[in-house]
Amino acid sequence: MKAIEVSHLIKKFGSLTALNDISFSVGEGETFGFLGPNGAGKTTTIRILTGVSRPTSGTATIFGHDVEHDTIAARQSVGIVSENSNVYDDLTAWQNLMFSAELYHVGRKEREEKATELLKKFELYDRSNDKVHGFSKGMKRRLTLAMGMVNSPRLIFLDEPTSGLDVQSNLIIREVVSDLVRAGVTVFLTTHNIEEANVMCDRVAIINKGNIVAIDAPESLKKTIQSVQSIEVAFDRNSTDHLDELSHLPMVNDVRKAGDKFKIFTEFPSEVIDVLVAYAHLHNLKILSITTLGPSLEDVFVRLTGLQRAGDGIHAID
Amino acid sequence: MSGAWAIAKKDMRIYYLKPNIIVSGIMFPLFMFLSFAIGKNAPPGTLIPGLIAITLMFSASSIEPVSIPIERRVKTFERLLSAPISLYSLVSGESLSGFLYSLGIACLPLAIGVIVFHTPIVHALILAISMIFTAFCFATLGTLFAAYPTENVGEVMSMLNTVRLPLIFISGVFIPLSAMPVIGQMIALISPLTYGNDMIEYAYTGKSLFSPLLDIMMLIIFILIFQVTANYLYKKFNE
Structure with missing residues (x-):
C-alpha cells in the first residue's frame, strides 16, 4: 500500500489556481522531498494531505484512507512538524508532549514512556519541567519534532525541519530523521535546503506554480x-x-x-x-x-x- | 471526546489566569453589576441571581475569544486542526474550557450570596442545572465568535461585546421583563440570557416568567444553534 497517493488534485482560491491537477504517490518507507519556490503550492498540498484544507477536486489518500472523507483515520498514523515551531510557550516540554499525545489518543503509560524517550533523544530531558518560553529556537524546533513523533507515526511531514537552526539542533534533528528512515517511517520533506533534499531523499518532486514539473530520484534528475x-x-x-x-x-x-x-x-x-x-x-x-x-x-x-x-x-x- | 478534554485541559493551564481573561470574565461583570446595583433601593441579596447570570455570561464567553486568536497567531491552532479529532470535538473542547471556567467563577457570587447576604435558595438543584446550561450556552457563544478568522483578540472581543452588552439590558437582569415595553419583551425572547436569568431567578425566589423546563429547552436550542454554526464557520474559514 502506498503511504500517500495523490490523484488529479486541484485547489482553487477564487480565480487563483493553487494546485493544477497534480498527481504523485509516495511509497511506504520512502523519503520524499517536495521542493518548490515560495507560493508554488507546497503548503497547500500539505494542508490538503493533513486534512486541514479540502481540495476543489481530485483525491488524496494516506495509507488508503481518503483525507477528505476518512480524515480522522488518515491523520491517526501521521506526524506533522510544521515550519513554525508551534509549541505552547506557557506549558512545559513535558506538558506539550502529553497534550500532543492525548490529541493522538496515545494511552497514558505509552505516552509517558514515549515522551521520556523523545526528550532524551532530543537532549531536552533536563528541561522537561521548564516552561517552553525560555527555550532557544533550536530547542523549540527539537520539541516540535518530538511532538510530531509522540504517536509513533508511520508517515511524518517535515516542513523545513532544520531551517535557521544552530549546529547542535541541526545535527540532532538530522540524526533523528535518519533513525526514522532506518525504522521504515515514510518521510515527506519540504525544504528550501536543496542539498538537504539531495542527501536525504529517495525521490523529489519539484512543484512550480501549482504544477509538478519533475518527479524522480535526485541523481536521475541531474x-x-x-x-x-x-x-x-x-x-x-x-x-x-x-x-x-x-x-x-x-x-x-x-x-x-x-x-x-x-x-x-x-x-x-x-x-x-x-x-x-x-x-x-x-x-x-x-x-x-x-x-x-x-x-x-x-x-x-x-x-x-x-x-x-x-x-x-x-x-x-x- | 478525549481530544475535547485534552483541549479543555490545555486551555485551563494556559489561559485561565491570563490578565485579559480575568478582566473580561471577572472584573467586567463585577463592575457592571456594581454600577447598576449601587443606588438601587433593593436589598443587595436580591441582586445575587442577576450577578450570577451576568458572571456566567461574561466568564463563559471570554476564554475562546482570547485563546483562539492567540493560537492562530502562534500557529498552534493549526496543530488542533490537523489532529485526528473531529471538528465537533475541537469546538466542544474549546467550549468546555469556557464552561468549566465560568462555573468556577460563578461560585464566587453564589458564595457571597450565601455567606454575606444569607440569600435563600429555594431550589438548589434547579440553580445547579440553570448554571450548567447557561454556562455552556455562553461558552459555545464565545467559541462561535472566535471562529472569525483573525489573529487579533481585540477584534473578536469588540464583536462579542456588541452582542453581550445589549443582552444585559434586554434580558431582565437589571430591569424586570414585566417592566419593559412590549417591543423590549419581544426582543428579550431572542436572548439566551433571558432564559438563563429567568431560571436562576426561579431557583432563588420560586417565581419566574417562564417554566424552568421551557428555559432549559430554549437554552438547549441556543446551544445547538451556536454549536452547529461554529462547526460550519470553523470549517468554512479554514479553507
Whole structure:
C-alpha cells in the first residue's frame, strides 16, 4: 500500500489556481522531498494531505484512507512538524508532549514512556519541567519534532525541519530523521535546503506554480541536465574583475563568484579547463585549485522552476 | 471526546489566569453589576441571581475569544486542526474550557450570596442545572465568535461585546421583563440570557416568567444553534 497517493488534485482560491491537477504517490518507507519556490503550492498540498484544507477536486489518500472523507483515520498514523515551531510557550516540554499525545489518543503509560524517550533523544530531558518560553529556537524546533513523533507515526511531514537552526539542533534533528528512515517511517520533506533534499531523499518532486514539473530520484534528475556542468577554479588573486573576462571566454555559459572561487558553467568542461589555464598564464595568475562538477539538484531546481540566481541565493523572477 | 478534554485541559493551564481573561470574565461583570446595583433601593441579596447570570455570561464567553486568536497567531491552532479529532470535538473542547471556567467563577457570587447576604435558595438543584446550561450556552457563544478568522483578540472581543452588552439590558437582569415595553419583551425572547436569568431567578425566589423546563429547552436550542454554526464557520474559514 502506498503511504500517500495523490490523484488529479486541484485547489482553487477564487480565480487563483493553487494546485493544477497534480498527481504523485509516495511509497511506504520512502523519503520524499517536495521542493518548490515560495507560493508554488507546497503548503497547500500539505494542508490538503493533513486534512486541514479540502481540495476543489481530485483525491488524496494516506495509507488508503481518503483525507477528505476518512480524515480522522488518515491523520491517526501521521506526524506533522510544521515550519513554525508551534509549541505552547506557557506549558512545559513535558506538558506539550502529553497534550500532543492525548490529541493522538496515545494511552497514558505509552505516552509517558514515549515522551521520556523523545526528550532524551532530543537532549531536552533536563528541561522537561521548564516552561517552553525560555527555550532557544533550536530547542523549540527539537520539541516540535518530538511532538510530531509522540504517536509513533508511520508517515511524518517535515516542513523545513532544520531551517535557521544552530549546529547542535541541526545535527540532532538530522540524526533523528535518519533513525526514522532506518525504522521504515515514510518521510515527506519540504525544504528550501536543496542539498538537504539531495542527501536525504529517495525521490523529489519539484512543484512550480501549482504544477509538478519533475518527479524522480535526485541523481536521475541531474542526468536530465548534463549540459549544466561546471568548473570551480580558485586563483591566487580572486578579484571580481575576472568575472566579466571569464564570462567572455569561449564555451563559457555563465560565471558566478562562489566564496573565494569562481564557478564557471559550461557544456564542455575539459576544453574550458585548457582555456582557463591559458587565461591564468596570460594574466600571470596562479591556479590554486580547479574542480569539475556535475549538475547539482539546485541546478535542476533552477532550470525547472525558471528561477534565477543572484549572488549565492536563488530569487524568483518577478 | 478525549481530544475535547485534552483541549479543555490545555486551555485551563494556559489561559485561565491570563490578565485579559480575568478582566473580561471577572472584573467586567463585577463592575457592571456594581454600577447598576449601587443606588438601587433593593436589598443587595436580591441582586445575587442577576450577578450570577451576568458572571456566567461574561466568564463563559471570554476564554475562546482570547485563546483562539492567540493560537492562530502562534500557529498552534493549526496543530488542533490537523489532529485526528473531529471538528465537533475541537469546538466542544474549546467550549468546555469556557464552561468549566465560568462555573468556577460563578461560585464566587453564589458564595457571597450565601455567606454575606444569607440569600435563600429555594431550589438548589434547579440553580445547579440553570448554571450548567447557561454556562455552556455562553461558552459555545464565545467559541462561535472566535471562529472569525483573525489573529487579533481585540477584534473578536469588540464583536462579542456588541452582542453581550445589549443582552444585559434586554434580558431582565437589571430591569424586570414585566417592566419593559412590549417591543423590549419581544426582543428579550431572542436572548439566551433571558432564559438563563429567568431560571436562576426561579431557583432563588420560586417565581419566574417562564417554566424552568421551557428555559432549559430554549437554552438547549441556543446551544445547538451556536454549536452547529461554529462547526460550519470553523470549517468554512479554514479553507
